[in-house]
Amino acid sequence: MGGPAAPGAPGRGPFPPSMMHDEPQVARDDVIKGTDDDAIISKLYAAQSAVNLGYLDDPFVKHFVKRPSRRPPLINRGSYLRTRSLDTFTEQFIKSDITQSSTTTATAPASATTLSASTPTSTTTATTTTPAAAAGIKKQIVSLGCGSDTRYFKFKAKGLSAHKYFEIDFPESTAKKAVVIKKNKAFTDIIGDPDLKLGLGGTELYSKDYCLLSGDLRDFTESIVPKLNAQGFDTSLPTLFLSECVLIYIQPGDSDAIVNWVGTNMDASLFVVYEQINPADAFGAMMLRNLRTRQIELPGIHAYPSLKSQEERFTSRGWQAAHAVNMNKLHESLSEQEMKRISSLEIFDEVEEWQLLADHYCVAWAYQAKPRQSELHRAQLIHLLANAVTS
Ligand SMILES: C[S@@+](CC[C@H](N)C(=O)[O-])C[C@H]1O[C@@H](n2cnc3c(N)ncnc32)[C@H](O)[C@@H]1O
Numbered sequence: 001m002g003g004p005a006a007p008g009a010p011g012r013g014p015f016p017p018s019m020m021h022d023e024p025q026v027a028r029d030d031v032i033k034g035t036d037d038d039a040i041i042s043k044l045y046a047a048q049s050a051v052n053l054g055y056l057d058d059p060f061v062k063h064f065v066k067r068p069s070r071r072p073p074l075i076n077r078g079s080y081l082r083t084r085s086l087d088t089f090t091e092q093f094i095k096s097d098i099t100q101s102s103t104t105t106a107t108a109p110a111s112a113t114t115l116s117a118s119t120p121t122s123t124t125t126a127t128t129t130t131p132a133a134a135a136g137i138k139k140q141i142v143s144l145g146c147g148s149d150t151r152y153f154k155f156k157a158k159g160l161s162a163h164k165y166f167e168i169d170f171p172e173s174t175a176k177k178a179v180v181i182k183k184n185k186a187f188t189d190i191i192g193d194p195d196l197k198l199g200l201g202g203t204e205l206y207s208k209d210y211c212l213l214s215g216d217l218r219d220f221t222e223s224i225v226p227k228l229n230a231q232g233f234d235t236s237l238p239t240l241f242l243s244e245c246v247l248i249y250i251q252p253g254d255s256d257a258i259v260n261w262v263g264t265n266m267d268a269s270l271f272v273v274y275e276q277i278n279p280a281d282a283f284g285a286m287m288l289r290n291l292r293t294r295q296i297e298l299p300g301i302h303a304y305p306s307l308k309s310q311e312e313r314f315t316s317r318g319w320q321a322a323h324a325v326n327m328n329k330l331h332e333s334l335s336e337q338e339m340k341r342i343s344s345l346e347i348f349d350e351v352e353e354w355q356l357l358a359d360h361y362c363v364a365w366a367y368q369a370k371p372r373q374s375e376l377h378r379a380q381l382i383h384l385l386a387n388a389v390t391s
Helices: 025-036 043-053 073-095 151-157 171-183 185-191 217-230 252-265 282-293 299-303 307-315 327-332 336-343 351-358 375-388
Strands: 140-144 164-169 197-199 204-206 210-214 239-244 268-276 321-326 361-369
Touching: 025 171, 043 073, 073 140, 073 151, 073 239, 073 268, 073 327, 073 351, 073 361, 073 375, 140 151, 151 185, 164 171, 164 217, 171 185, 171 204, 171 210, 210 217, 217 252, 252 268, 252 299, 252 307, 268 299, 268 307, 268 375, 307 321, 307 361, 321 327, 327 351, 327 361, 361 375
Parallel strands: 140 164, 140 239, 164 210, 239 268
Antiparallel strands: 197 204, 204 210, 268 361, 321 361
């Protein structure tokens, strides 16, 4: 999963006391800001390892990795699955269309979460939804706590892009990312906008379809929303919100405020969360202990510790559909052909350890469309969102 608490690194002896109670907020924030490029816990290093071995195709991630190193098979497989699952949602969202009969309801099949994103070796995409060019409706993507994620670039390079793609992170993170992007033709060519501009002391980037914004997600309504609006964010457009190992680092009151804002203000939105669950069993407790040794806390895990509570995070706030699955389920949903392909990349015999680890990570999705739309339009939007979570 490329995330914290790699198996094989069990808690060793007494761990340092949590920082959460006795250190100033700024010190805690510094630790969280480091989660994107911490070589042990980050997706970045695991993703590079998975790319080098052929699990994933991402020509952009190498520009963010200073010292690439091969990671254990377990981590490579986790990183592959994590990236592939969020890529699947992104791809299906970009391709989904509103064409439908007017009788569509809000019910998406609960078993719909399977992995169908393009494989590294394929030249065409593997999903069955409408091609992007045919999906004429404008859409937006917002990546919360984007870190060094390269999804915008990967997808646009394949001809798949949304009307607008916004990325948000702390200014320290966005400043580093902005430098890499701005100085590198591999990135600027994909953005393809001669008017690409740096802003706010080099912490932000603005272009026609890609904006990197700096700020604190805990001030979502007061500070992030005005920044989004200033860059052409449109609450009437279907919008995918991605939180890949992000909301879990934020106190539940603050992450709930984001979910509430999205649910209240967006006409049609799909929210996808990837994060840890099951903190209370032996493996979960070890996972949290290991993170504490790196002075990292996951305040969100106690508020949303199970698949059910991940779904209720949305359904209790009036979202029409929500579903959460653990990574074992996603692993099982890989096609025979894809399983064969990844199995050929390296020996993978840590099956029991894998199952334990995969039981502690989940993907949750939810969508909602507002009744203030005309009923036909609302049904069309729901069809679009349901398409994005069905393969
Ligand atoms: C574990 S990293 C994940 C990065 C990226 N989503 C990915 O999966 O590659 C968590 C990211 O969330 C960001 N983050 C955490 N809390 C945040 C906050 N309150 N405001 C803005 N960004 C935040 C961190 O700076 C970091 O880049």
